[in-house]
């Protein structure tokens with residue numbers, strides 16, 4: 048059997064794309080290899096959002112150069128955003144690459160690999176411009192997305208579902224709109240069919256994906272309507288959606304999140320900055336005041352909602368005072384967690400064209416660390432408030448440390464609450480995929496620790512209240528089934 052090695056960097060979209068690539072190549076008889084050296088076809092699914100992600104791929108490609116010289120029949124491919132953006136540069140810096148394939152052309156991959164193997168020539172498949180990309184990707188919705196491969200996912204019971212592609216927002220720092228093309232929403236019937244298919248394969252949680260997922264629009268149908276449409280799919284227990292654009296967080300959507308019990312009360316809504324001046328230069332289309340109102344509205348309409356955010360530090364012209372405004376927003380925003388990035392200028396964006404990258408690297412680093420420290424304190428407070436509460440956890444499997452200490456008996460498991468909090472507790476690995484009640488006893492800034500509840504109190508809470516105070520703790524016992 049031919050062997051495939053696929054390395055993925057970047058966002059959840061890429062994780063999903065990789066799953067689809069593996070699905071289509073498995074059908075051609077490929078099996079997965081753990082290292083590039085063991086593989087016949089070596090693929091990198093790439094990201095262009097920050098320079099660092101690109102550098103990682105160029106060094107991985109560089110390391111493979113002697114290997115390719117020794118085994119010229121091996122096929123090396125660059126897929127995704129970097130392929131779409133930088134075909135010339137890839138050819139120059141890594142002339143041993145055989146395949147350059149954009150995000151909208153991944154469905155052609157099996158044929159392109161065959162072409163390389165038969166002709167020994169470089170194969171390139173990319174969108175020619177943003178409008179051409181639209182056509183290609185619309186077709187790919189028909190022929191590509193349904194081909195799922197559960198074995199490529201970390202587990203069978205959680206899956207991503209793409210509901211839209213591309214982005215039309217053109218924030219000035221962001222390369223996504225030019226590499227992923229125009230915003231297009233996928234027909235609701237296709238999405239519903241894919242969710243049904245996933246549920247039939249044992250999937251319990253779907254996360255709907257879009258660069259600005261709450262801008263979903265198909266005719267008159269918006270994201271709230273789509274959530275209602277897929278809500279009653281038998282077998283699906285949880286529905287999440289990422290990533291949201293602050294301006295599109297409508298009351299209708301928030302109402303849907305509150306009233307549909309399977310829709311998780313968790314919203315990822317990147318703020319990017321807490322300074323109006325920076326937001327204007329980023330062309331984010333809102334002010335800090337608007338963002339704060341959106342936070343308040345979300346919390347009012349969806350009681351108990353957890354909100355997380357993204358921030359960029361060191362964007363062009365970010366003064367100490369602007370940065371202080373961002374620190375204030377993180378101090379007061381009550382985010383469950385935030386992802387913090389140092390600004391990385393991207394050639395091809397308005398930000399790169401219009402503004403200098405004028406914040407020194409050491410300053411970016413310091414601001415990154417300072418903001419992280421503030422967010423960690425906020426996360427710790429948020430987590431500590433959950434001590435003593437009983438939460439509902441979808442068990443994902445053994446935790447990272449599970450096999451280090453225990454050899455027999457229960458092992459350390461990890462899972463998430465509907466509010467996306469990570470919970471670690473001891474239990475039988477066969478609980479993976481089950482929804483269990485856990486009493487939270489300890490917390491760090493990143494993790495909740497708890498005891499799994501057995502017996503009558505272990506059933507799912509029917510009112511969806513995952514933060515109900517832990518009653519009847521005396522009847523709760525630690526699970527102690529043998530591991531098989």
Ligand code: 5AD
Nearest residue numbers: 096220221317357358388389390391
């Ligand atoms: N530099 C740094 N961070 C960026 N992001 C997007 N573009 C850049 C860039 N040029 C961040 C944003 C976005 C997240 C996915 O990546 O915070 O929300």
Ligand code: SF4
Nearest residue numbers: 214216217218221223
């Ligand atoms: Fe990039 Fe802005 Fe679109 Fe997000 S909304 S993908 S940050 S352009």
